[in-house]
Structures are given as C-alpha cells and as structure tokens.
Amino acid sequence: MDCLDAETDTVQLGRLAGDLGFLLRLAQVKVYERYFRELGEQRVNPGEFSVLWAIALNPGIRQSALCQRLIIKRSHMAKLAKSLEERGLVTRSVPDDDRRGVELTVTSKGQALVDDIADWFFAFEDRLGSGLTAAERGRLVQLLLKFIATENGAA
Structure with a gap:
C-alpha cells in the first residue's frame, strides 16, 4: 500500500483491529494489491x-x-x-x-x-494464503462460506 511507512505500527486501532468486517476489508485490499502486482497490465x-x-x-x-x-x-x-x-x-x-x-x-x-x-x-x-497450512487454508475457506451463508440468512 502506498501510505505504509515506519509509523504504521504505532497507529492504535483499538477494537477495530479485531473487527471481522474491518479485517475482511483489509484482506480484500491485500488480495487486490497482489493480484494487480502479479498480473500486471492484463485486460x-x-x-x-x-x-x-x-x-x-x-x-x-x-x-x-x-x-x-x-x-x-x-x-x-x-x-x-x-x-x-x-x-x-x-x-x-x-x-x-x-x-x-x-x-x-x-x-x-x-x-x-x-x-x-x-x-x-x-x-x-x-x-x-501461502503462509497458511493446507488445513488452515481449508478451514478459512470453510469459515468464509459459513459466514456468507449466515449473512444471507441461510443459517
């Protein structure tokens, strides 16, 4: 991210740092950054x-x-x-x-x-998620699917 510097570790987020919606947003930003970095100028x-x-x-x-x-x-x-x-x-x-x-x-x-x-x-x-084990990655996918179903009123 363009605005990262040495001071980012000192920014206090309080409860926000553990909020699911906030963490999902940060995860999405990280995925998109990596996607465009790796794919380059694709269409x-x-x-x-x-x-x-x-x-x-x-x-x-x-x-x-x-x-x-x-x-x-x-x-x-x-x-x-x-x-x-x-x-x-x-x-x-x-x-x-x-x-x-x-x-x-x-x-x-x-x-x-x-x-x-x-x-x-x-x-x-x-x-x-290359830093996750196969089991952790599988569990994360399973939890995300459950979360999506729950938010859609299916559970």
Whole structure:
C-alpha cells in the first residue's frame, strides 16, 4: 500500500483491529494489491473475471440471477454487463418470455480471454494464503462460506 511507512505500527486501532468486517476489508485490499502486482497490465480485474467465468459456465444466464449469486448490486451489474458488451466480451439479449429480463452469454472473444487468464487466475488463488497450512487454508475457506451463508440468512 502506498501510505505504509515506519509509523504504521504505532497507529492504535483499538477494537477495530479485531473487527471481522474491518479485517475482511483489509484482506480484500491485500488480495487486490497482489493480484494487480502479479498480473500486471492484463485486460481484466478480479470482479470482471469472476463474472465472465460464471457467464461462460452458464450461457444465457439471467443478469438478475448472476447478480444475486455473486452478490453484486443490480445497478453495478448492469454497468458491468454493458461495459463487457462494449468490449466485445459478452452479448446481452432480451428473452422472448420476459421482456424485462436480460440474458448474458460470453462471445468468442470473451471465451478466449477467460481461457487465456483462467490458469493464471486459479493458480493465483491457490497461492493466496501461502503462509497458511493446507488445513488452515481449508478451514478459512470453510469459515468464509459459513459466514456468507449466515449473512444471507441461510443459517
């Protein structure tokens, strides 16, 4: 992070230092910093890759279903889908049975991008938490899945 210096260890955070939401945010910042440092000047950010990956696995997926599954606000998903379409990575179509819906499909260009980055992306994901043992990493993933389910009202 750009603003780190010798004084950061002296900044008192009190209870904030152990708050789950705060720590999740710091973890996300660390992951994104590493992602962009390692990937360099590639063509897609982690959120875009996740959306493209999910669309590639679910051709014709309804935009509303995708935003619910990935927990993306409808307005953000609409902007993202439009941007991906403008870049020639997805097509958006209105289904005959629901004129208010939008279906998303990756284009051949979008599939080529997914194919080009997927191995790197998942290897990157596998390297995250390299300071954790396999058991610790597995437990962290398990706890995060439980946390997400609980926050979604599933538990």
